[in-house]
Amino acid sequence: xxxxxxxxxxxxxxxxxxxxxxxxxxxxxxxxxxxxxxxxxxxxxxxxxxxxxxxxxxxxxxxxxxxxxxxxxxxxxxxxxxxxxxxxxxxxxxxxxxxxxxxxxxxxxxxxxxxxxxxxxxxxxxxxxxxxxxxxxxxxxxxxxxxxxxxxxxxxxxxxxxxxxxxxxxxxxxxxxxxxxxxxxxxxxxxxxxxxxxxxxxxxxxxxxxxxxxxxxxxxxxxxxx
Numbered sequence: 001x002x003x004x005x006x007x008x009x010x011x012x013x014x015x016x017x018x019x020x021x022x023x024x025x026x027x028x029x030x031x032x033x034x035x036x037x038x039x040x041x042x043x044x045x046x047x048x049x050x051x052x053x054x055x056x057x058x059x060x061x062x063x064x065x066x067x068x069x070x071x072x073x074x075x076x077x078x079x080x081x082x083x084x085x086x087x088x089x090x091x092x093x094x095x096x097x098x099x100x101x102x103x104x105x106x107x108x109x110x111x112x113x114x115x116x117x118x119x120x121x122x123x124x125x126x127x128x129x130x131x132x133x134x135x136x137x138x139x140x141x142x143x144x145x146x147x148x149x150x151x152x153x154x155x156x157x158x159x160x161x162x163x164x165x166x167x168x169x170x171x172x173x174x175x176x177x178x179x180x181x182x183x184x185x186x187x188x189x190x191x192x193x194x195x196x197x198x199x200x201x202x203x204x205x206x207x208x209x210x211x212x213x214x215x216x217x218x219x220x221x222x223x224x225x226x
Contacts, residue, residue: 031091034105038087039064041080045151046161048169048203050195052076054153056099057086063099066090067153068107069117073196079107079115086110096172097155136191142166142200143187149180160186167201170208178209 039057045065047053051073057064066088068076080086086109090102106116146160152172159169160180168188170178180186187209190202204215 034089034091035102036087037064037066037090037102038085040085041082043082043148044077044196045153046167046195046201048158048171048201050167050193050201050203052196054101054151055080056151065095065097065099065101065151065155066104066107067093067101068104072115072117075115076107077196079113080109084110093154095155097151097157099155101153101155138191139189139206140192140200140202141187141189142168142192142202144185146180146182146184146186148182160184162186165195165197165199167195167199168208169201169203169205174208174213 037057037059039059042056042058042063044052045054045056047070049070051070052068053070053073054065054067055076057066086107088102088104088108089106090104093101093103095101104117106114108114142162142164144162144164144166146168147163148161149157150159150161150167150169152158156172157175157180158172159167159175160182161167168186170180170188178184178186188202188205189207190205192200192202195201205213207213
């Protein structure tokens with residue numbers, strides 16, 4: 001009898017352990033499904049290197065940010081215009097700003113013309129690293145009054161577009177420290193490249209508003225120099 005009771009208790013304990021382990025496993029969430037979003041094109045956002053990478057839409061008084069591959073910047077500009085009502089099949093993304101953010105699978109203009117974006121294939125883990133060439137050229141100064149704020153692909157402020165059309169890129173952290181706002185005077189020094197509109201942008205400024213900027217090195221960069 002004692003042996004049977006011991007076996008029964010052991011079985012119950014093993015079952016409890018299995019159930020506990022199963023409940024501890026995180027639930028697998030289904031990937032978000034694409035949904036239709038639409039609105040009037042308010043403005044384009046620039047990537048730090050210059051091309052456009054997202055667009056802000058206004059729908060019923062609300063702002064929606066739709067992100068697209070920066071490699072498709074030229075094609076997007078040809079397809080949609082500011083002031084035009086467009087549609088997009090898009091997937092909800094993590095938003096760090098004050099409005100929802102979506103990743104576009106396609107964009108369609110008022111004429112019904114459509115642009116689709118292919119999903120990027122995952123790069124192999126053993127793919128050799130290609131060093132990004134450092135920008136070269138003379139150091140320039142971009143300064144003036146901010147006409148509008150520029151946003152990251154997650155909706156955070158990362159700099160300002162000046163009245164001249166030039167882009168002063170600060171990054172989200174410095175943008176918060178400077179409390180960037182429309183109408184604010186700002187100055188940035190560094191090596192400039194061309195934006196999608198043919199103006200200038202400094203991707204990694206060496207100085208902003210007289211403050212020296214030290215850029216954090218990526219782990220692989222630090223490793224290579226050791």
